[in-house]
Amino acid sequence: MMPQRAPRPDDSFRPAPAPASPSRRRFLGGGVALGLLAAGVRPVRALQGPNVTDTAWRELEQRLAGGLLRPGDAGFADMARPANLIYADVQPAAIARCTRAEDVAAAITWCRNEGLPFVVRGGGHNYAGYSTTPGLMIDTGGMKGISYDAATGRLVAQAGVRNGDVHAALSILGRSVVHGRCATVGLAGFLLGGGIGFDMRSHGVGSDLMTSTRMVDATGQLRSLNERENGDLFWACRGGAGGNFGIHTEFELATFPVERCTAFDLIWTARAEEVAQVLIPALEKAPDGLGVKVAIVASPTDAQAPAHLTLLGQWIGERDTLMDILGPALKVAAPAKASIATLPYWDGQTMLTEFAQYESFRERSRFASASFGGRPLEIAFRLVRQFPGQHGSGNLKLFQCGGAMNKVPADRSAFVHRNSLWLIAAAAYWEEKETSARVARTQDWLDELYETLLPFCGEGAFQNFPDPRLVDAPRHYYGANLERLRRIKGRIDPDELFRYPQSIRPLAT
Missing domain, CATH: 3.30.465.10 (Uridine Diphospho-n-acetylenolpyruvylglucosamine Reductase; domain 3)
Structure with a gap:
């Protein structure tokens, strides 16, 4: 094969x-x-x-x-x-x-x-x-x-x-x-x-x-x-x-x-779930010039906040307008980290760039055509807090869709996912020193997180995140x-x- x-x-x-x-x-x-x-x-x-x-x-x-x-x-x-x-x-x-x-x-x-x-x-x-x-x-x-x-x-x-x-x-x-x-x-x-x-x-x-x-x-x-x-x-x-x-x-x-963009990287530790419940609806109402990745990240070593919330992305516009979009979430709690800068576009991309790592991981994706606020967020936070790994990490990522990508007819090209608001991706990573028993538990955790959230998602999965456990992929x-x-x-x-x-x-x- x-x-x-x-x-x-x-x-x-x-x-x-x-x-x-x-x-x-x-x-x-x-x-x-x-x-x-x-x-x-x-x-x-x-x-x-x-x-x-x-x-x-x-x-x-x-x-x-x-x-x-x-x-x-x-x-x-x-x-x-x-x-x-x-x-x-x-x-x-x-x-x-x-x-x-x-x-x-x-x-x-x-x-x-x-x-x-x-x-x-x-x-x-x-x-x-x-x-x-x-x-x-x-x-x-x-x-x-x-x-x-x-x-x-x-x-x-x-x-x-x-x-x-x-x-x-x-x-x-x-x-x-x-x-x-x-x-x-x-x-x-x-x-x-x-x-x-x-x-x-x-x-x-x-x-x-x-x-x-x-x-x-x-x-x-x-x-x-x-x-x-x-x-x-x-x-x-x-x-x-x-x-x-x-x-x-x-x-x-x-x-x-x-020309220019406002790049941002924020992390909430305190009241992360409350912030998310306000942030997601605010993002869903935002203009198409906003591009974001939201993540609910397991932090098992933090007893006070075992799940953090991160927000990464860009706004094609000035800082003041972005702050208006994020205002409802910022009123709930101040982020533990906040980097926000209006820069020449490619300088903003340098701020957002991710660098490569070799690691063991699995990831499972699904597109969601309805709002992901409310009940799905409650479930996501509950399960992310239960991440079982000691030498690794787990998260649920939400990539915001919509806008221009949804204005193209689904049959215009082979990329069919044209009615989505979010691309949801559950991920688990583990280090070589993790025990085989914990690796197994980590993978079970990933599958539970993914399968529990399926009722809130659509049928589509992202072909660039291939999932070997997906039936009828x-x-x-x-x-x-x-x-x-x-x-x-x-x-x-x-x-x-x-x-x-x-x-x-x-x-x-």
Whole structure:
């Protein structure tokens, strides 16, 4: 089975240098065969374990401009390590380091002919370990090109670009896209699953700004996708998640101008639940220029306040207006910490940036279309206070939705979650020194929290937060768009070369 790539913290933040002279990049035409690779494609073989001859490995290495890493090679262990350490024991037989589309095509064609399973890894942040494999890891992290066309206001980014690279490139231009907070999250996985960020209530999800993309398919062909060319597949790749249809090598995105924002980071310890009951309704009435993440955080070492409340986000406006929005909550109790600053937009993003960690964790998500105040908050605080871990943490996060992301029809792209007010995510983390018994109790706690809150949520789950315990996951990830996605899968990859435990299954057409 073939896992996908996806997002989560990976390695240290290394922003790419901004382009010295932004220039126009052209997409190639659809269905372009990359050299002799596509011509030599044979019918897909049943995927096997890594029983590959040295001659075959050498053949692959000779096709890769970026090279091939095998176990024991310098850098192999660091590159193989996933962000979620639950899956760290799954080691690839080799890593194909791709620096160009031809490398990607070579790796896909070679795996198809050898019958070897593979995954693609961009940032390595997949919650469910779908960017790990005992077969070949196709790493696109070396594809770091990024450019901007001032005439069209569009950004072109290759598959290895990460959030930190976008920050570095656009901060000197006074432009932005809908982006995430974690500097090392890969832009490819972020966009293919929709992509949430603090600007989504003003500009839609990340994939709503995608104007074109390039992808290598299961036959080794490079396809150009946009509204006019391969339009059905372009529709599918805006929210259909990575690892389902091919490996993307480049994205073109519409940008928007940015000037200033008010960034904020607040923590309440005293009367946290009372504050939350006032804060959530106030946020739900706020204009679309507000983007927030609210979290109820277990603090088991604080006997007086075993659950804290945090509020992180940005307001596209001045501080005084933000204080009016937050006024009802501030009247209940003063925060124990309050950082609020009106700054140039990208300086505000620096204040909000999250840095990567390697850790063991599980996370479960659900979209909610109704207010989350009242009873669901009572339940959430009660259960978060019962977090059983000693060496770890647990929380319930609420990402505010609505606004522009809900103004797009649910069938306009594969991202179907267009009637939500909140994205709810329950999470548990534990350190290596935690006992196995407490790890088990922590996971039970997570499932209880998630399942108890289900009656207050909708059917949809976020495809960029893949949950291996979710039953009928594709139905929750794609909703009414699933059947169309299955038909497209049946046309583009009928043999399921791209396959992982929660992938889209083909439907014969």
